[in-house]
Amino acid sequence: DTIPAATAPPAARAAPKSNLIDGKSPMVGTFYRAPAPEAPSYAEIGTAVRKGQTLCILEAMKLMNELESEVDGVVREILAENADPVEYGQVLFRIEPA
Numbered sequence: 001d002t003i004p005a006a007t008a009p010p011a012a013r014a015a016p017k018s019n020l021i022d023g024k025s026p027m028v029g030t031f032y033r034a035p036a037p038e039a040p041s042y043a044e045i046g047t048a049v050r051k052g053q054t055l056c057i058l059e060a061m062k063l064m065n066e067l068e069s070e071v072d073g074v075v076r077e078i079l080a081e082n083a084d085p086v087e088y089g090q091v092l093f094r095i096e097p098a
Helices: none
Strands: 021-024 029-032 054-060 063-068 073-078 091-097
Touching: 054 091
Parallel strands: none
Antiparallel strands: 021 091, 029 054, 054 063, 073 091
16 A cells, blocks of 8 residues: 555655755664753754764663764754654754765
8 A cells, every 4th residue: 555645744755855964863762952951052053063073962771872973064954852752763964065
């Protein structure tokens, strides 16, 4: 059974082609934009990032895991809210490569 494109959920439809790189969650966990509640966020929309720079923290089973940028570029979208639960493979950031 296939769902016609008109009734498919938005995520199931083909997204327009973009040059943005998806930063995906490598695990199920909780998304945190900063290292502590009073600390500034690792990245904001418009932040220039370098490959290997921390973008956020993902908490899984009481372990804090840093998610690093895979490319040099500029953060164009942040698709999760602070303290949101996230799924494996969920897109958290979209980065325009430099």
